[in-house]
Structure formats: structure tokens, C-alpha cells
Amino acid sequence: MPRTSVLASLVVVLALAAAVVSLVQGWWLGLVWLPMAGIASNVLWMNVRRERLARAAAERA
Numbered sequence: 530m531p532r533t534s535v536l537a538s539l540v541v542v543l544a545l546a547a548a549v550v551s552l553v554q555g556w557w558l559g560l561v562w563l564p565m566a567g568i569a570s571n572v573l574w575m576n577v578r579r580e581r582l583a584r585a586a587a588e589r590a
Contacts, residue, residue: 534576540569
């Protein structure tokens with residue numbers, strides 16, 4: 530797994546945890562963490578997809 534995928538998954542987990550903690554404590558500003566988690570999730574899936582496509586192309590060649 531590429532380093533960016535590992536970092537993106539770490540950001541997803543931390544952003545979701547920060548959002549949950551903020552909302553439990555009553556801070557509505559914690560909702561700002563949710564788009565950050567969404568963007569990091571998209572980065573993660575793009576990297577996974579790119580890796581799968583590269584592996585499939587290597588098998589075909």
C-alpha cells in the first residue's frame with residue numbers, strides 16, 4: 530500500500546474521531562471535520578484504484 534494511502538486512512542480515522550468528540554461535547558463546529566474525512570477517503574480510494582489498475586496492466590503485459 531502506498532504511503533499516501535496509509536496517510537489518507539490515518540486522516541480519515543482521526544477526522545472522524547475529532548468530529549465525534551466535538552459533537553459529543555456539544556461543539557457544532559466539529560462538523561467541519563466531516564468534509565475533511567470525505568476528501569481523505571476519496572484520496573484513499575483513488576490510490577487503491579490506481580494500484581489495482583497498475584497491477585492489472587502489469588499482469589496483462
